[in-house]
Amino acid sequence: MSISQVLFYFLSALALGSALMVVISRNPVHSVLWLIVTFFAISGHYIMLNAQFLGIVNMIVYAGAIMVLFLFVIMLMNLNAETEPQKNKWMKFAGVVSGGCLLMVLIAALKEAEVKGKATELVTGEIGLIDNLGKALFTDFVVPFEISSVLFLSAMVGTVVIGKREAKEA
Amino acid sequence: MNIEHYIVLSVALFCIGIVGVLTRRNAIIIFMCIELMLNAANLLLVAFSKMHYAAAAGQPATAGIDGQLFVFFIMVVAAAEVSVGLAIIVMMYRNVHSVDVNFLNRLKH
C-alpha cells in the first residue's frame, strides 16, 4: 500500500466518522465542531488530488466563514442539548432506512457505470494549480464569475432586509 | 485510486447528510447537513475532474478543469445561501421563539 492509499483511507474514515457525529450529536455546538472536522478531512482530500486552490478556499470559506456564521446564530439563540427537540422514533427510523436505501441503490447503480476502472491522478496534475484555474476563470468563465459577484451583492442586501426589525405598528 | 472509491465515499457522505436532514428537528442542524451534502458533491466533482485529466494523458493541459471551476461556483452559491438562510431562521426564531421545524408548518394552510 502506498502512502497515498493509506492517506486516502485515513481521510475517508475521518470524514465519514465526523459526518456521522454531526448527525448524531445532541448538542448543536458539538455538531458544528464535528462538521468543521469533516471539512478538514475533505480539504485533505482536495490537497491529495492536487486541487490546491480549492482545498485552501474550502478551508477559508467553509470552515472559516460559514461555520463561524453558524456558531454565531447558535450562540445567539442560546441552544443547548436540553432544549433540543427530538423527532419521534418512527420518523427517525424512516429517515435512517430511506437514507440507507438510497446509499444501497446508488452504489448498486455504480456497478453498471462506464467509469469503472478509471484512475484519478493523485498528487500530481496541473489543473488544480491556481494559475491554471485563474486563467480558465478569467477567459472562458468570466461571465459566470462576474454574475457571481452580483449574486453576492443581492445575497447581502437580502440578508439585511430580512434581518431588519420591523418598526412596531401602533 | 480508482474513481469508484471516490464515488462510494461521496455517496456515503451524501446519504449521511440526507439522514441528518430527515432525522433532526433543529432547523440549523438541518441546514448544516445540507452543507455536508454540498460538500460531498464538491468532492466528487473534483475527483471526476482529475479522472478526466488522467484519462486525457495530460493533453490538453486543462482537460477536466470544468469540474474544479464548478466546485468554485458551488462554494460561492453555498456561501450566499447560508447567509440568507440563516437570516430567515433568525427571523422565524424572533416570531415563534423556536427553531423546531415541526412548528414551521404554515405550508399546510
Place this chain on the structure above:
Amino acid sequence: MKNIIDLAWLVPLFPLIGFLVNGLFRRQLTKPLTAIVGSGTVLASFVVSVLIFFAVKNGQTGTVTLFPFIQISDLSVPFAFQIDQLSSLFLLIITGVGFLIHVYSAAYMNSEEPPHYARYFSYLNLFVFSMLLLVMGANFVILFIGWEGVGLCSYLLIGYWFRNTEYNNAAKKAFIMNRIGDVAFLLAIFWMIHKLGTVTFATPDQTGVFDLVASKLTATDITGITLLLFIGATGKSAQIPLYTWLPDAMAGPTPVSALIHAATMVTAGIYMIARSNILYTLAPVTQGIIAIIGLATAILAATIALKQNDIKKVLAYSTVSQLGYMFLGLGVGAFTGAVFHVMTHAFFKALLFLGAGSVIHAMHHEQDIRRMGGLKRYLPVTHLTFLLACIAIAGIPPFSGFFSKDEILAAAYAKNPVYYWLGAATALLTAFYMFRLYATTFLGSFRGTEEQRHHLHESPALMTIPLIVLAILSVAGGWVGIPEVLMPDAHALEKFLAPIFAASSARTTPHAIPHSTEYLLMSITVVGAAIAIFVATARYRRKPELHEATGFGKILANKWYVDELYNFIIVRPLNWLSRFLANFIERDVIDWLVNGMGKAVQYTSRQVRLLQSGQVGSYVLLMVLSILILVAVQFFVKK
C-alpha cells in the same frame, strides 16, 4: 260483379270509422247521432258479412292481403285476411249479435251524459273492430293483434264507470289475467317462427303453419306449441286457472257483458283452437288436457252459480261453465260441435244478459235477485224471452242449446264415458241453477220496496226488439245442426265447416257410437234436465233463498275461495317481493352503493389531504423516497 271477398276489408273498416268518429267528436255529437253512427257501422259490416257468407257458401274462399306488415329476412307476415267457412260464420255472429247489442245499448245507456255516451259507443266499435281482426286474420300475428285489442277494449269497457275504484280494479284484474295468457300465446308464436319460419295459417303452395306441421315439427314441438296456445286461450276464455276475472267483469255495463263476456271475446279462444285444429289433432296429450280442464271448469262454475244472488254473477258463472263445455268439445275432437255451441251460446247468453239488463233497468239498478220476484206481470216481453233462453241453455229440444250440447256430449261419450257422465251432471246443474234464477226473479211475489214497484215497467222498444230477435234465434238456431241420429244428412253446419276440419277428420278414426246408445244419451240428459227444471221452479217459486248460505253452500257462495287462494299464493308473495325490492334492494343495496361511492370519494380525499401536512420534514422524506425510486427505476428496470 266484383268478388265480394276482395272487399272483405270493408268489414273491419266500418267499425274502425265508427270508433274514430265517436271518439274524436264525442263532445260535438248528440246522443241520437252517436247511436246511429255506432250501430250503423256495425249494421254495414253485417250486410257485407252476409254477402261474404253467401259467397263462401257457394264455395268461394280466399285470402285478401292488404299490405306487407312485417318483413324481416325470411320471416314474412303480411296484413292479410282469410275468408273461409270458419271466419265467415264468426263474422256473422259478431256483426249480427253485435248490431243487436248496439241497438239495445242506445236505450240502455241513455242516462249517460253525451260525451260519455259517445265514449261508450266508440269503445264498443273498437271492440268489434278488434274482434273482426281476430277472426279474419290470415296468420297468428294478425290474430294476436285482434286478441290484444279485445283485451284492451274489455278493460276500457269494464272500467267504463271509471269513478268507481272497485270497477277499475275489476278492469285491471281482467286485463292482467288476459296478459298472463298472452305471454304464453306469444311464446307459442315465437316457437312457431323458430321452427317453421312462418306464422301464416295455410297457403296455396303448402308453406303455411298447418301445411308444415305434420312434416317439420316433432311431437314435443307440437305439444309445446299447442299447450302454450291453450294457456293463452284459458286467459281469454276464462278457464281454470285464469277464470276469476270474468265474474268480476260484471262491473261493466250489462250490454258489455252481453257482447264481450258472453257472445264474442270469450269465444276467441275457441275460435283460435278451432282454427288450429290440425295442430291439436296431432297433439293428443294437449287435447286430453283441454278436455279435462274444460270439464273441470264447467263443473266448478256450475256449482258456484248455484249459490250466487247477483243476477249478473249467475250468468257470468254460467258463461264460464258453458265455455268449459266448448273446450270439452275441442278436447274430444268435436270441433264442429264446439263451434256450434259457440253460435248457440252467443244467441241465448246474449239474450239472457240483455234480459237481465232489462230487469236491472226496470229495478233501477238493483241486481240482487233476493229483492226481485214476481216480475212476470210487470215485464212480460222480458219474461218470455228470458224463459225461452233458459229453456235453450238447459238443453231441451227443439231449442238450440239441445243440439249443440248433445253433439258435444255424444263425442265426449265416444272418447271416454266418464267425460259424458260428468258433462251430463253439469248439464243438470245448469238447468237447475238457471231455473233457480228464473223462478226467483220472475215468479212468486215481488220482494222489493214500494218505491221500486212503482217504477217497474217494460223496457222501451229499442231494448225489447233485440230481445225478441235473439229469442227467435235461440229457439231456431239449432236447426242448422240436426244430428244424423234424428234426421239423416241434416247437419248443415257440419257440411259447411267440413273443409276447415278436413285435415283433422282425415287423421282421426271416428268412434261411431250406435244410434241406440245415442238415443239413450240424449234421453238421459233431456229427462234429467226436465226434472231439474221442475224441481228448481217448484222450490224457488214458493220459497226463494233469502237467507245467507251456510255449510257447504257457504263454500259455493264464496266461489270455493279461489280468489282468496290466488291472493294468498300469488298476490301476497308478489307484494312481499316488491316491498322487499323497494325497501331492501332499492334502498339498502343500490342507494348504499351509489351513496357509498360518494362517501368513498370523500374519504379518499380526506386521507389524501393529510399528505399536505405542512411539515417540511415529511416533504423531504417523500422527496428522498422519490429519488430512490427514480434511481432504482432508471438503473435497474429500464435496461
